[in-house]
Structure formats: structure tokens, C-alpha cells
Amino acid sequence: xxxxxxxxxxxxxxxxxxxxxxxxxxxxxxxxxxxxxxxxxxxxxxxxxxxxxxxxxxxxxxxxxxxxxxxxxxxxxxxxxxxxxxxxxxxxxxxxxxxxxxxxxxxxxxxxx
Amino acid sequence: xxxxxxxxxxxxxxxxxxxxxxxxxxxxxxxxxxxxxxxxxxxxxxxxxxxxxxxxxxxxxxxxxxxxxxxxxxxxxxxxxxxxxxxxxxxxxxxxxxxxxxxxxxxxxxxxxxx
Numbered sequence: 001x002x003x004x005x006x007x008x009x010x011x012x013x014x015x016x017x018x019x020x021x022x023x024x025x026x027x028x029x030x031x032x033x034x035x036x037x038x039x040x041x042x043x044x045x046x047x048x049x050x051x052x053x054x055x056x057x058x059x060x061x062x063x064x065x066x067x068x069x070x071x072x073x074x075x076x077x078x079x080x081x082x083x084x085x086x087x088x089x090x091x092x093x094x095x096x097x098x099x100x101x102x103x104x105x106x107x108x109x110x111x112x113x
Numbered sequence: 114x115x116x117x118x119x120x121x122x123x124x125x126x127x128x129x130x131x132x133x134x135x136x137x138x139x140x141x142x143x144x145x146x147x148x149x150x151x152x153x154x155x156x157x158x159x160x161x162x163x164x165x166x167x168x169x170x171x172x173x174x175x176x177x178x179x180x181x182x183x184x185x186x187x188x189x190x191x192x193x194x195x196x197x198x199x200x201x202x203x204x205x206x207x208x209x210x211x212x213x214x215x216x217x218x219x220x221x222x223x224x225x226x227x228x
Contacts, residue, residue, distance in 0.1 A: 031214055040122065042204065042220040050213055058215075090158065094214045099146050099165060101208075102216060106157040 003027075006091050006105035013112050019078040021108050023091030029103070030096040032074035034058075034066065037088040037107070049074055050096070081112045115140045117207050119219035126195055127227050134190040134222045136205030142166075145209040147181065147188045148216065152202040161203075164188065195226045 007022035025032065031050055035043040035058075045058030047066040055066050063085060067075045074093075078085055088109050092102035116139040126132045138147065149161040162172060164181050172179045176193045192199055202223045206216040 033215070035218075040220060042119075043218040045215065048213075048215060088156070092158075096214055099163065099208070100214055101146075101148050101160055101163050101206075102158075102214075103160070104150075104158040106155065109156075 004091055004093050004103050004105040006089075006108050008108050009106065011108055011110045013078075013081050013110065015082060015112055017078075017081045017112075019081045019110065019112075021076040021078075021089055021091075021110070023074045023076070023093075023105055024072050025074075025093040025103070026072065027093060027095075027103065028071070029093035030071075031094040032068065033092045033094070033102065034064075034074065034076045035090045035092065036060070037090055043090065046076065078110075081110075083112050086110060086112045115142075115207060115209060115217050117205050117217050117219035119203075119205055119222050121222045122220070123223045123225070125225045125227065128197060129194050130226075131191060131193050132195050132224065132226075134192075134203050134205075134224065136188045136190065136219060138186050138188065138205070138207045140207060140209050142209040145207060148206040148208070149179065149188075149190050150204045150206065152204065152221070154201070158204065161190075192224075195224075197226050197228055200224060200226045 004025045033048040034046040049068045065077045091105040118137045145166045150158040152158045180189045202221045205219040
């Protein structure tokens with residue numbers, strides 16, 4: 001069963017902490033994505049990656065960075081967590097190209113206190 | 114600009130009612146793809162359907178059907194005889210040429226089906 005796995009389902013962190021959200025896919029997909037989901041705003045793209053060590057900013061990259069050292073793993077980093085980063089974070093992967101759509105992980109609900 | 118609009122934030126129906134979720138998109142491209150995803154309370158978005166811009170045939174899958182109309186830039190989703198298990202947030206999404214498969218999502222419609 002092909003999967004995208006996010007390391008934590010729920011996470012509580014303090015303001016100012018450095019936070020790592022991990023995502024691993026086992027489908028040999030080229031593309032990986034990080035979105036955040038907030039009520040009324042839908043899914044907003046933070047960063048994406050087309051290949052190992054490649055990354056591109058999405059619509060809301062401020063306050064975030066990413067790392068993709070291996071094809072199967074795409075990490076989202078909150079350099080200094082703030083309360084406005086409290087959200088649901090969704091990782092997805094895709095085979096590549098515009099027609100394939102995504103396979104999603106089950107999400108990480110992050111609360112910053 | 115490329116955009117997806119789901120004007121219905123929340124819909125509540127009683128079981129066995131039919132319900133239509135609206136999706137309107139904007140794109141300048143002639144080649145694009147439209148998707149619907151379902152997000153149940155567990156949180157993981159599940160793929161429902163993909164439609165490319167050259168295929169305007171409507172599709173039916175069990176109780177689900179999709180109506181794609183390029184003339185009105187709409188890709189609406191109908192659930193016939195709704196069930197409690199259909200309760201979820203539904204997202205419409207768009208991908209277009211030369212964007213590496215990146216999806217643009219609508220705001221989502223939360224469907225509540227009551228027994």
C-alpha cells in the first residue's frame with residue numbers, strides 16, 4: 001500500500017522553538033509539497049520540491065524552510081515557531097507533471113503556545 | 114490568474130438527500146486538469162476524480178457524479194442519496210501546464226450529512 005507518512009499527528013511547541021515536520025513517501029515520487037490548512041483559507045502551498053536538493057517557494061514561505069536530502073524525505077522547518085503558525089500541515093507527493101494529482105499524508109496538527 | 118472558488122463554505126443535508134458542491138475555476142491555459150479530493154474527519158485527503166480540459170464528458174461513479182462545463186468554468190460534484198459517511202470537507206483543485214503538477218485548491222466545502 002503506497003503511502004505518505006508524516007511523523008507526528010499532533011505536536012505542541014513553544015514560541016521561539018525550532019520545529020521539524022517530517023514527511024516520507026515510498027512511491028519513488030519526484031515531487032513533494034508542503035501545505036498548511038486553515039479554516040476558510042483552504043490549502044496554501046508553503047514549499048515544494050521537484051528533486052533532491054531542489055526547492056521552490058510556494059505562496060506563503062515566510063517563516064519556513066525545507067530540506068530534501070533524499071528523494072523519499074521532505075522536511076518542513078519552522079525556524080522560530082510563532083503562534084500564527086498554529087495550523088494543520090499537510091505533506092503530499094506526486095509522480096510529476098500536471099495530470100497526476102497528489103497522494104497526501106494524514107497531516108500534522110501543530111499548536112504553538 | 115489561476116484560481117479555484119468554492120463558494121459554499123458549509124452545507125448541511127439530511128441523509129438520502131442529493132447535494133451538489135460547486136467549483137468554479139479560472140485559468141488562461143487551454144491545457145489543465147481538475148480534481149476533487151475528500152477530507153474525512155481523520156484528516157487525510159483522498160483523491161476522488163481527475164478530469165483534463167479536453168474531456169468534457171460527465172462522469173458517474175456509484176452515488177458520485179461530476180459535471181464539467183468549460184463554458185461556465187465549472188466542475189461541480191453531486192452526491193446522490195447522501196449518507197452519513199459522506200460527511201467531510203471536499204476540495205476542488207486545478208493544475209495547469211508547466212507548473213510541475215502543483216495544485217491550486219479551493220477553500221473547501223464542509224458537508225454535514227445528518228441521519
